[in-house]
Amino acid sequence: MNKNNRREDIVLTAAKLFRKKGYNAVSMRDLAAEMGIKAASLYNHISSKQEILASIVLSVAKDFVGHIDTVVPQPIASIEKLTSIIHHHIELTAEQTDFLACMNNDWIHLDEENKTLYLSLRKEYEAKFREILRVGMAKNELKNIHIEISVFGILTTLRTLYVWYAKKDVVSLKTLKTDLPRLLLDGLID
Amino acid sequence: MNKNNRREDIVLTAAKLFRKKGYNAVSMRDLAAEMGIKAASLYNHISSKQEILASIVLSVAKDFVGHIDTVVPQPIASIEKLTSIIHHHIELTAEQTDFLACMNNDWIHLDEENKTLYLSLRKEYEAKFREILRVGMAKNELKNIHIEISVFGILTTLRTLYVWYAKKDVVSLKTLKTDLPRLLLDGLID
DNA sequence: GTCTATAACATGATAGAC
DNA sequence: GTCTATCATGTTATAGAC
Structure with missing residues (x-):
């Protein structure tokens, strides 16, 4: 296993542990034990615990911005754009x-910097x-609900x-892709 | 200040710090410093850091269950019940x-126990x-969207x-109480 | 009720041998 | 690349003086 794969492995394992116990509750010894090595050996691949966290958080954040940048300029209705964004969240x-x-x-x-x-x-x-x-509201494609409340409500769910995907046995990805946009965009009431 | 008020004060201060920095990142020294006393003195009022956390988390959880228990038996439409629950979340x-x-x-x-x-x-x-x-879906008061997705989507937002309330300068409580139920129940599309 | 002092241990990180 | 050993610091918690 070359250095990059090993580093990647450390970051993936760290993400798993951070998720389970929270960043502060995971020690470098915990992480090393999960990898089957000693804590000191981790430092051959990463420079600090901070660097691991930044690597995880920023890669996802950049992915989301990258996707919305491909959606914005497309010549499609607002509803299509929103659906595409919801689908991307589901896939990721x-x-x-x-x-x-x-x-x-x-x-x-x-x-502070990161x-x-x-x-x-x-x-x-x-x-x-x-x-x-x-734009969708201005074109009357969308209802005129307070825009900050709308942004908050939809992005929070996404x-x-x-959290909910952990219980994925309850519903398939396919159902999620059809019914989540319905819930978020059409609402529960006719 | 009697013992109960002092304890209450500690719990309120702890909640403020936990929110800002996360449970693990707040030491008993931090908490004591914020109260203007020494860490050891905290133990005259509480028995452990754990106990403070449990006190915070369980009081809110019990409040929510208490409220929904008053709503469920009421002879009103499902939409009214959901609106009442949404309002309670906003108030709390x-x-x-x-x-x-x-x-x-x-x-x-x-x-583990808590x-x-x-x-x-x-x-x-x-x-x-x-x-x-x-019940609302069975009575056709609500659309037939996958029930787990609906539960998840609405409760997550609530x-x-x-998170969003911290930016409360952007929108009034009153607007929130009218537009959040609209977003969650009516949806964005006509 | 609060203090000082301290026990007993966990933490992130590094130096240097192999 | 991994190890052992170690460091400086931070941690929860308690004992006992005032």
Whole structure:
């Protein structure tokens, strides 16, 4: 196993543990034990516990911004854009559950520099999402519900999908992809 | 100041710190410093850091179950019941922001016994909420969206209200009480 | 009720041998 | 690349003086 794979392995294992117990509750000894090595050996592959956290959180945050950037310029209705975004959240949740959980729970433990970077990516994502809603409402494709409440309500549900995805035996990915957009966009009442 | 008030003060201060930095990142020295006393003195009022956390988390969890128990037997439409629950979440979020945040972020750090208790309260709440949706769908008051997805989507948003409530300058409590039920129940699309 | 002092241990990280 | 050994610091918690 070369150095990159080993590093990747450490980050994946860390994400799993951080998700389960929280960043602060996971010691470098815990992480090393899970990898089957000693704590000191970790430092041949990573430079600090902080670096691992930043690697996890920022990779997900960048992925989300990357996706919304491909959606925004498309010549499709607002509802289609929102559906595409919801589907991307579902897919990423399925593929990178631990990373998603880690981003949501532990970003607060990033050092000042990375926290600022994370929050600016998040702000950028929210601004682009808000703009899609604004245009949709202006074109009367969407109901005129308070825009901040709409942004918050939808993004919160999407961000927290991973919590619920752990119980995925209850519902298939396919059902999720049809019924979650219905819930978030059409609502429960006719 | 008598013993109960002092204890209460410690719990309120702890909730504030736990919310800001996370349970594990707050030491008893931090908490004592914030209270203007020494760490050792805390133990005259509480028996452990764990006990403080349990006190915070369980009080909120019990409040939610208590409220839904008053709503369930009422002779009103499902939509009215859901609106009442949404309003209760909004009110509690406004009154006990730190407690709500602490429950959401730090329940994972409860010891085994209290974690089990918390999860059973949470399960009980979800079951009662699910039943309201089930009846509403059976009576055709609500659309037939996958029930687990509906439960998840709505409760997630309500649980995470505190995150957004910190930016309360953006929207009034009154607007929240009208537009959040609209978003969650009516949806964005006509 | 609060203090000082301290026990007993866990933490992130590093140096240097192999 | 991994190990053992170690460091400096932080942790929860208690004993006993005032």
